[in-house]
Amino acid sequence: MPNSTPFLAARNVSQIVANPQATQADDLHILDDVNFTIEAGESVAIVGASGSGKTTLLGMMAGLDSPSHGQLFLANKDLTKLDEEGRAELRKHQVSFIFQKFQLLPSLTAIENIMLPLEVKGSSDANTLATQYLNHVGLAQRGHHYPNQLSGGEQQRVAIARAFAAQAPILFADEPTGNLDTQTGDHIVELLFELNQQHHTTLVLVTHDLNLAQRCQRRLTLNAGQLTERLDA
Amino acid sequence: MLKLAARLAWRDWRGGELSLLFVALILAITSVTSISLFTHQVKQSMVAQGANLIAADLRLTGSQPISEDWRTKADNLSLQQAQVSQFQAMVFAQEGMQLASIKAVSDSYPLRGELSVGAAAFDLGTVIAQGPKRGEIWPDSRLLSSLNARLNDTIDVGQLSLKISHILITEPDQASGFSSFAPRAMMHLQDLAATAAVQTGSRIKHRWLLAGQADALTGLQASITPLLAPGQKWQSPNDGNANVAATLDKAEQFLLLAGSLAVVLAGVALSLSARRYSLRQAKHVALLKCLGLKPKQLRLLYFSQMILLALLALLISLPLAWGLYQALLWVVADYIQGASLVPPFEPFLLGAGTGTLCLLAFVLPPMLALAKVAPAEVLRQSSSQSKTNKTHLAIGFSAVIALVYWHSQSVLISGALIIGVAIILLLLALLASQLIKAGNKIRPYLSQGGKIGLANLARRKHQNSLQVAIFGLALMLLFSLISVRSFLINDWQQQLKQDTPNLFLFNIYQQQRQSLLDSMEEQGLTTQALTFFPIARARLTEPKLQSRRGSRELNLTWSPDLPIGNRISGGQWWNDGATGLEVSVESDYARDMGLSLGQELTFNIAGIEKKAVLSNLRDVDWSSMQPNFFFVFSEPLVEANSASYMASVYIAPADRPKLGPLLRQQPTISMLDVDQILQQVQRVVAQLSLAVESILVMVLGAGVLVLVASIQASIDERRHESAILRTLGASKALIRRILWVEYASLGFVAGLIAGLGAEALVAVLQQQLFQMPMQFHWPLWVLTPFTGMIIIGACGWWFNRTVVTAPPLRTLQQT
Incomplete structure (x- = not known):
């Protein structure tokens, strides 16, 4: 183990949910002693069966939740040593996220949803930048539509534009194509890898889609909370 | 940020x-x-x-004239001033003479309120801006009748002859106590000296009326109070008529x-x-x-x-x-x-x-x-x-x-409301569980909509308890308000019904009672409601009371029966076979004076001492406009022939001209016309009704908002459930029925509890706050459950309409 702080890593990470009506032995181990390291600019897929703990691990790596045990590193910082204020600061500058269910704010138009991370960062030209990203995902004409006026694919493209607009060095994506048809899914995958390759953005995604996982440089497999890595030849 | x-x-x-x-x-x-x-x-x-x-914002009364310095001070503070000097004097007209209470007023009188005058005795009167001019006198109807005088006749007050230019009908500061029933007249203050009716040592009351900015009045009062002579005292609007x-x-x-x-x-x-x-x-x-x-x-x-x-x-x-x-x-x-x-x-x-x-x-x-x-x-x-x-x-x-x-x-209002809320919440929790049990029992006999509606109620047990609590609370508050309004206004308006006495007659002797009745019948006035109360003037000598109120002369009466509108609050009213003299005392007076049940009280009645045991306490409704007494005795205090009586009677407006001839036939009887006070009270009641109704609209609005807010609180969940049901093939009509059953049941239970809560709350308020007898409002028990069912059912149906109309797919996609 090198002494320098890793870019993105887990060290003996476990997540245990206590069962209040049973003994300690019956506690649920969502993640069990997980270890990995991811270098800046890599593309990594986390795969596994439903309920294997993929989304939990992704959320923890992004600093959205804390593990029961172990250490997590994000952008060369030990997440477990940071309080919520510190983690928030780190997320603001280092992380963007694409959610499985898009998580667009229903009271905001498409363009306003994209503007949101820019506004949180205090950007003065949020509108201009957001428009550029909206155009980039091919929704130039839908900027003033609300999420419930957009199809699932369009909503996911807005969510991707929002993640791009954050201009963060690390992008986490939870089942980015899970709710989409093949054609739309392919288009979104192209956008993600374009970002990874052109901007050297680290891409960590959770997926069931084997084709998508194949396109990543590395694939981490979660099985009943335990992680194994399969390296390509 | x-x-x-x-x-x-x-x-x-x-x-x-x-x-x-x-x-x-x-x-x-x-x-x-x-x-x-x-x-x-x-x-x-x-x-x-x-x-x-x-007739002012502030008034100084006393037997001393008002100092010139004080008047200058008031001028400097830009206060309005008027002066009134009141005294008693014999007045003479062509056909008679009469002892009268004369009020000499300055030009600016009255500063507040209105004077009204008529052209004949007992007219209803028209408002006039200013009092009599110099050389004029305004006798009241009673004096005019006694003197058998008419408009434009002259009346002599002392050495001065004054012309009758108007008949005085009402004056704003007309005292309404029993001491002020002498015939009256009003003249100009500057004519007073010329009458020579007031000499050194004459009994005269000077009043200094002031009006203007509250700060200036307070400042003047503070600077003059240390200089007041004994007997001089300030009076503010709050010291006005106690009933009003x-x-x-x-x-x-x-x-x-x-x-x-x-x-x-x-x-x-x-x-x-x-x-x-x-x-x-x-x-x-x-x-x-x-x-x-x-x-x-x-x-x-x-x-x-x-x-x-x-x-x-x-x-x-x-x-x-x-x-x-x-x-x-x-x-x-x-x-x-x-x-x-x-x-x-x-x-x-x-x-x-x-x-x-x-x-x-x-x-x-x-x-x-x-x-x-x-x-x-x-x-x-x-x-x-x-x-x-x-x-x-x-x-x-x-x-x-x-x-x-x-x-x-008010701690009492706050306490009553908060205790009411606590009780209703407790009842709601108990009843909510009962409802669920009852619902489970009747569910098999209901249609599909009813079954699912009641099942929804049972499933959301805790949430529904909260909603029942809120609906019940809102309804309870609304119905409490309506009930309070009902008993405060309607009951009280009934109390002040059309034939509430508006004329009090005093100084009636035993032998005059029949002749008064005869005179009234002769004039075509109704005597059915005429009730005589014997009166004796006396002082309480034992125990010795230190307060001014306790040491002054009292009007006493006696009666075998509890006066109408009085209520025993302690002890027992006397029986026919009671031995010894007993006395009943008004409960607040007894408390203030420290008198207690069983205590022996000694009275001095025209030099004769009488001892009586305080056998009961009475609550008296002073707003009833009926003759009321602090002390009522079980037996006559004086010989029947030497007793003086008072009587109260209702005189219809059309019959008022008949009072002049009546009083001419009964010249020794004195009269107090309380019509003006009654009109004032009825005006306040009418004003209050309108005010309350207007405010009720806002309270209703707030109640509806509570309903809408609580419907909104669960609408997302309902929309989702409705989408699932419709996906499974349920029709819109079925979902509407489910919603109706659920909300109407909620409303029914909430209304039932609200009726119970409102009845309890109103009972507390009636007894403790408004000092009115408790009444059972049975319509509440019928009205509240059905009102709850209709209002809440309709609101639930209306504000949940998007639950039925929203496309199920879109709803499911959004959740």
Whole structure:
């Protein structure tokens, strides 16, 4: 183990949910002693069966939740040593996220949803930048539509534009194509890898889609909370 | 951060997320401010009426003339002044003479209230701006009849002859006590010296009337009080007629009670909307945290949003309240006169303060708690329903107590309301579980809609208990208000029915009773309601009472029966076979004077000592306008032949001209015309009815808002369930039936409990606050369950209509 702080890593990470009506032995181990390291600019897929703990691990790596045990590193910082204020600061500058269910704010138009991370960062030209990203995902004409006026694919493209607009060095994506048809899914995958390759953005995604996982440089497999890595030849 | 807060608030507002919260806040501020403005105006109007009773804002009375220095001081303070000197003198006309009470008034009399005069005795009178001019005299109807004089005749007062230019019908500061029933006349003050009727040592009462700015009056009073001679005393509008003052107190308490109810309801609505808003915001907050906003920044963000919301609400509510208040004034324009054009500051402060407190207590705690939402919440598929936060509940409850006390300024009103709320919540919890049991039993016999509707009730046991509590509370408050209004106004108006006595006759001797009845019948006046009360004047000598009130001469009466409208509050009324002299004392008087049951009291009646045992205490309704006495004895105190009697009778307006000839036939009988006082009381009651009805509209609005807020609180869940049911093949009609059964059942139970709660609350208020006998309001028990069922069923159906109409697919996609 090198002494320098890793870019993105887990060290003996476990997540245990206590069962209040049973003994300690019956506690649920969502993640069990997980270890990995991811270098800046890599593309990594986390795969596994439903309920294997993929989304939990992704959320923890992004600093959205804390593990029961172990250490997590994000952008060369030990997440477990940071309080919520510190983690928030780190997320603001280092992380963007694409959610499985898009998580667009229903009271905001498409363009306003994209503007949101820019506004949180205090950007003065949020509108201009957001428009550029909206155009980039091919929704130039839908900027003033609300999420419930957009199809699932369009909503996911807005969510991707929002993640791009954050201009963060690390992008986490939870089942980015899970709710989409093949054609739309392919288009979104192209956008993600374009970002990874052109901007050297680290891409960590959770997926069931084997084709998508194949396109990543590395694939981490979660099985009943335990992680194994399969390296390509 | 403020910019971001404003932007997000605007987007939430545009998306309709904040509208219910905003409307609830506006309603709270508007209702409180307008009610407070209105109450303020009603109080001002009441003070003005009190001022009418002393013809001034402040009055100094005494036997000494008013010093020139004091008058100069008042001039320097820009106060209006008038002087009145009152004395008794024999007056002479061509055909007779009579001892009369003469009031000599200066040019500016009266400063407050109105004088009315007529052209003949017992006219109803027309208002006149100023008192008599020099050389004129205005006898009252009684004096005119006694002297058998007419308009333009002359009357001699001492050495001066004065012309009758008008007949005095009413004067604002006409005393209504029993001591002031002598025939009266009014003349100009500057004619007084020429009469030579007042000499050194004559009994004369000087009154100095003042009106103007309250500060100036207070300053003058403070500077002169140390210089007052013995017997000189200040009188303020509050010292006016005791009956009217008691009525006005009731009116004020009622308006404040109504105001408190509106605030409690608006608070509940705000609390519900804030809870819904915060639940819906949980995902937003988690997302904002994902984007890097820190908890501290989120708290600041929501705090800024709430401040912006409060400012906007104030900006809209305060002018709205002013407009509403003007509309209320317009409604009651005939009854409330002299409304100030300059808005008083306090009601706006109260409204703004209430709005701020509501926001701080009901809205801000759940908003600030949002900062605790875990960012990982955004990863979850569905929103975790936050449990009711006990701290937030405690803050809200404390705010309700603070608001109710702040608005009512009465521990009793606050206590009655809060205890009522606590009891109803307890009952609701018990009844909710009973309902579920009953629902389970009847479910197999119902149609499909009924089965699912009742199953929904059972499934949402805890949530429905809360909703029943809220609906029940809202209905209870509304029905309490309606019941209180009913007993306060209707019962009391019935009490002051058409034939309430308006004329009191004094100095009637035993041998005159029959001749009075004969004279009345001869004049065609009804004698059916004429009741005679024997009177003896006496002093209480044992125990010796130190207070001025206790040591003065008293009017005593005796009766074998409890006077009508009196109620025994301690001890027992005497039986026929009772031995020894017993006395019944009015309960407040006994308490103030320290008299207790079983105590022996000694009275000096025309030099003869009589001992009586205090055998019972009575509650007396002083507002009844019936003759009432502090002391009632079990046996006659003087020989029947030497007793003097008083009687009260109702004289219809058309019969008033017959009083002149009657009194000419009975010249020794004195008369007190209380029509003016009655008119004043009835005017206040009419004014009150309108005011209460107007305020009731706002309280109803607040109640409906509570319903809407609680429907909105569960609408997302219902929409989702409806979408699933429709996907499974349920028709829109079936879903409507399910909603109707669920809400109508909720309404029925809430109404039933509301009826029970309202009855209990009204009973407490009736007995403890308004000192009225408790009544059982059986219509409440029928009306409330069905009203609850119809209102809540209809509201549930109407505000849930999108549950039925929203396309199921879209609903399922959004959740």
